[in-house]
Amino acid sequence: MVRTQACLLALCLxxxxxxxxxxxxxxxxxxxxxxxxxxxxxxxxxxxxxxVDGSDFVPPEQRIAVFDxxxxxxxxxxxxxxxxxxxxxxxxxxxxxxEWKTEQPFAxxxxxxxxxxxxxxxxxxxxxxGATHADMTAxxxxxxxxxxxxxxxxxxxxxHYRNMTYQPMLELLNYLRSNGFKIYIVxxxxxxxxxxxxxxxxxxxxxxxxxxRLKARYESNNGHPRVVMTDKVEFVNDKQGKPIGISQSxxxxxxxxxxxxxxxxxxxxWVTTGKGPRFGMLIHHTDGKREWxxxxxxxxxxxxxxxxxxxxYGWTVVDMAKDWGVIFPPVRPVPPKRKTAxxxxxxxR
Amino acid sequence: MVRTQACLLALCLxxxxxxxxxxxxxxxxxxxxxxxxxxxxxxxxxxxxxxVDGSDFVPPEQRIAVFDxxxxxxxxxxxxxxxxxxxxxxxxxxxxxxEWKTEQPFAxxxxxxxxxxxxxxxxxxxxxxGATHADMTAxxxxxxxxxxxxxxxxxxxxxHYRNMTYQPMLELLNYLRSNGFKIYIVxxxxxxxxxxxxxxxxxxxxxxxxxxRLKARYESNNGHPRVVMTDKVEFVNDKQGKPIGISQSxxxxxxxxxxxxxxxxxxxxWVTTGKGPRFGMLIHHTDGKREWxxxxxxxxxxxxxxxxxxxxYGWTVVDMAKDWGVIFPPVRPVPPKRKTAxxxxxxxR
Numbered sequence: 001m002v003r004t005q006a007c008l009l010a011l012c013l014x015x016x017x018x019x020x021x022x023x024x025x026x027x028x029x030x031x032x033x034x035x036x037x038x039x040x041x042x043x044x045x046x047x048x049x050x051x052v053d054g055s056d057f058v059p060p061e062q063r064i065a066v067f068d069x070x071x072x073x074x075x076x077x078x079x080x081x082x083x084x085x086x087x088x089x090x091x092x093x094x095x096x097x098x099e100w101k102t103e104q105p106f107a108x109x110x111x112x113x114x115x116x117x118x119x120x121x122x123x124x125x126x127x128x129x130g131a132t133h134a135d136m137t138a139x140x141x142x143x144x145x146x147x148x149x150x151x152x153x154x155x156x157x158x159x160h161y162r163n164m165t166y167q168p169m170l171e172l173l174n175y176l177r178s179n180g181f182k183i184y185i186v187x188x189x190x191x192x193x194x195x196x197x198x199x200x201x202x203x204x205x206x207x208x209x210x211x212x213r214l215k216a217r218y219e220s221n222n223g224h225p226r227v228v229m230t231d232k233v234e235f236v237n238d239k240q241g242k243p244i245g246i247s248q249s250x251x252x253x254x255x256x257x258x259x260x261x262x263x264x265x266x267x268x269x270w271v272t273t274g275k276g277p278r279f280g281m282l283i284h285h286t287d288g289k290r291e292w293x294x295x296x297x298x299x300x301x302x303x304x305x306x307x308x309x310x311x312x313y314g315w316t317v318v319d320m321a322k323d324w325g326v327i328f329p330p331v332r333p334v335p336p337k338r339k340t341a342x343x344x345x346x347x348x349r
Numbered sequence: 350m351v352r353t354q355a356c357l358l359a360l361c362l363x364x365x366x367x368x369x370x371x372x373x374x375x376x377x378x379x380x381x382x383x384x385x386x387x388x389x390x391x392x393x394x395x396x397x398x399x400x401v402d403g404s405d406f407v408p409p410e411q412r413i414a415v416f417d418x419x420x421x422x423x424x425x426x427x428x429x430x431x432x433x434x435x436x437x438x439x440x441x442x443x444x445x446x447x448e449w450k451t452e453q454p455f456a457x458x459x460x461x462x463x464x465x466x467x468x469x470x471x472x473x474x475x476x477x478x479g480a481t482h483a484d485m486t487a488x489x490x491x492x493x494x495x496x497x498x499x500x501x502x503x504x505x506x507x508x509h510y511r512n513m514t515y516q517p518m519l520e521l522l523n524y525l526r527s528n529g530f531k532i533y534i535v536x537x538x539x540x541x542x543x544x545x546x547x548x549x550x551x552x553x554x555x556x557x558x559x560x561x562r563l564k565a566r567y568e569s570n571n572g573h574p575r576v577v578m579t580d581k582v583e584f585v586n587d588k589q590g591k592p593i594g595i596s597q598s599x600x601x602x603x604x605x606x607x608x609x610x611x612x613x614x615x616x617x618x619w620v621t622t623g624k625g626p627r628f629g630m631l632i633h634h635t636d637g638k639r640e641w642x643x644x645x646x647x648x649x650x651x652x653x654x655x656x657x658x659x660x661x662y663g664w665t666v667v668d669m670a671k672d673w674g675v676i677f678p679p680v681r682p683v684p685p686k687r688k689t690a691x692x693x694x695x696x697x698r
Binding site for chain 2: 061138139182191192195199205206207209213216217218220223224225227240241243244247248249250251252253266269270273
């Protein structure tokens with residue numbers, strides 16, 4: 001009798017195990033993705049390259065996936081979050097700089113005038129970077145950004161920035177990782193900025209972040225050396241800079257690339273024209289209700305040429321409204337300032 | 350009776366397991382290292398940082414170790430092996446370039462005159478790099494280097510270059526890896542050159558190689574994009590370039606650094622002055638019988654300032670003659686041209 005019960009228990013456990021295996025294999029991996037062609041395409045690709053005896057098998061060390069960050073892993077409205085950080089920093093540091101009240105581009109920032117700020121162009125941006133990113137070590141900068149991340153809120157949603165990652169993309173990162181992929185962020189944003197939160201938000205360690213960077217300076221500092229960031233932009237990891245940045249950092253061509261704007265065009269072209277199985281994907285922001293709808297005419301995250309290239313190059317295009325069941329992580333509270341969002345967002349285009 | 354036998358068997362298994370554990374922990378890890386203070390210092394450090402409840406515990410993601418390559422992981426006589434590669438390439442390509450017979454620095458190379466070649470300095474070196482490293486993708490360069498590695502032999506030892514790695518260092522890499530360390534090569538040599546063999550010789554994947562690099566160019570190439578190396582040196586990963594290169598690639602300060610020359614001075618200083626437990630080590634080439642004995646007066650791999658800094662900074666110095674039981678991998682056959690080695694080597698100083 002006892003033996004029968006034990007056998008039954010074992011059988012139940014076995015059934016439970018096989019059930020959960022089939023669930024893991026079929027339904028669990030990408031729960032926030034609707035059951036559309038896009039989800040099937042992702043899973044079919046991953047199945048194909050991980051099938052040990054298949055003709056498309058790719059050994060784990062070559063399963064490298066690259067992801068853009070702004071607009072791909074987290075949102076980018078009303079402007080790239082790093083720019084919003086720099087603006088918040090200018091406000092925080094303003095009491096020590098009374099001259100900024102009349103000096104551009106600082107005056108525009110202090111007056112909340114983003115249009116005038118953007119009109120200052122690259123020269124203006126470099127001044128802001130110099131005042132907020134330079135003359136410190138990566139560790140010192142890390143502390144500043146980490147403090148900002150726990151306190152600052154996005155002006156459109158009222159959310160902490162860490163709540164504005166995309167839930168389906170977090171699931172995609174996990175799904176790829178569990179299938180032996182090594183994942184890199186390849187962003188036009190500053191590498192030292194993204195490294196502050198990449199591990200915590202995405203599970204991507206700092207050494208797997210490739211981005212734009214400032215020229216660094218080595219100081220011997222009386223036997224306590226420091227590597228200090230200057231205010232000179234040394235490398236812009238955008239457009240054709242992305243394949244170059246990947247080549248220099250990784251030394252292999254990835255097989256999986258995801259982006260959302262024309263800044264990702266060359267990365268997608270380069271990744272998907274390599275030999276063997278390749279996967280290219282564009283996130284198309286089509287959801288004006290749950291997020292924002294924008295593409296060719298957006299100043300931030302413009303998607304025009306890359307969208308035209310999707311068909312000839314065979315890239316999968318995510319229609320956020322249609323393909324994503326959820327946009328932001330489910331625990332995210334209701335955004336308090338959501339109503340004013342669209343007006344401000346339109347101004348920022 | 351059966352139960353007693355089973356218990357005895359279990360006991361034997363248990364003893365066997367604990368025995369093999371203690372062997373792994375005490376004697377097996379670094380078999381080619383003599384039982385000197387150096388070996389004890391390495392093992393004491395690793396024990397300390399991996400002790401979960403100890404005050405010096407370092408979580409695995411921060412256990413980053415950096416190793417120089419030339420003179421640290423493999424030999425560097427009569428000259429850095431990458432220079433010997435470039436010279437071999439000039440010879441291989443010479444039939445297509447009759448003008449090289451009279452053009453410097455190519456004429457010196459074709460005449461086997463290394464002194465005149467070195468006298469050409471950086472400008473000469475850049476010409477050689479342009480002729481042998483530029484205008485190709487990393488993949489194309491990879492094929493050239495891989496072919497050279499299977500055929501070329503070191504002029505002093507008659508060995509294939511892959512047989513001139515240091516056995517004790519291969520064991521150290523394995524020992525650190527098995528204790529959760531992530532290992533990077535940080536070399537003054539070219540990153541694309543080292544990436545060809547780093548995985549095969551050292552188990553270090555290409556993305557964990559940091560080195561000097563040429564400026565890269567992106568070519569759209571009618572929809573089949575390429576990232577091509579130009580002949581312009583963009584970054585020299587030597588001396589103060591090493592801490593900068595590490596900062597840019599890894600974004601964290603390593604806790605373990607090994608080098609063998611003044612080119613490693615700043616890397617060792619920067620790594621070992623960080624907060625928390627740190628380990629710095631210098632390989633001192635003291636073995637004129639089994640390898641070569643050189644330091645302050647050597648043109649290749651000069652060790653002078655870094656050796657002076659070892660004591661004040663608390664670095665461990667490996668005396669190759671004393672601390673290493675074996676130099677090269679044990680399967681290595683007897684070098685056929687060993688006799689002529691020392692004369693040529695002296696010329697190269």
